Amino acid sequence: MAVTEAFKEAKWFKGFMEELGCEQKSLIVHCDNQSAIHLSKHQVFHERTKHIDVRFHFVREIIESGEVQITKISTEKNPADMCTKVLPTQNPALQGTGKCGESVQDVLSKEEAGEFC
Known part of the structure; x- marks a missing residue:
């Protein structure tokens, strides 16, 4: 468990x-x-x-x-769910900051645009 x-x-x-x-x-x-x-x-x-x-x-x-x-x-507030479930980008769990102070949404946008290797 x-x-x-x-x-x-x-x-x-x-x-x-x-x-x-x-x-x-x-x-x-x-x-x-x-x-x-x-x-x-x-x-x-x-x-x-x-x-x-x-x-x-x-x-x-x-x-x-x-x-x-x-x-x-709840799922809406659980940041771990973004690793296991498809969540809308407006989800509050995604509103935090990632590496180097970038927002999670910015990181995801760069990844979708192919800016990451």
Whole structure:
């Protein structure tokens, strides 16, 4: 499960920042999968979720300790979706900046025009 990996990374990052002397509040992991969010917050006994339980025990423990929180992110606001889905260019997730401060739309326009090798 991707959310388990995200929680491992968040927990490591929180510990790393605290070692550097930067006290960290609870970190937030954004997830676009409603089922993963539900399984991570609530223990569900079902034949289909039996293999998932071990991974989500770790996630549940971290949520209960308050170290990391999990929240829903919509497709419109999820920048990771531009790598996996076809999105309209007016999507707010594409409004950020890319390498060298260029907007993502400018980079995409240059790529379409063949300005990149």
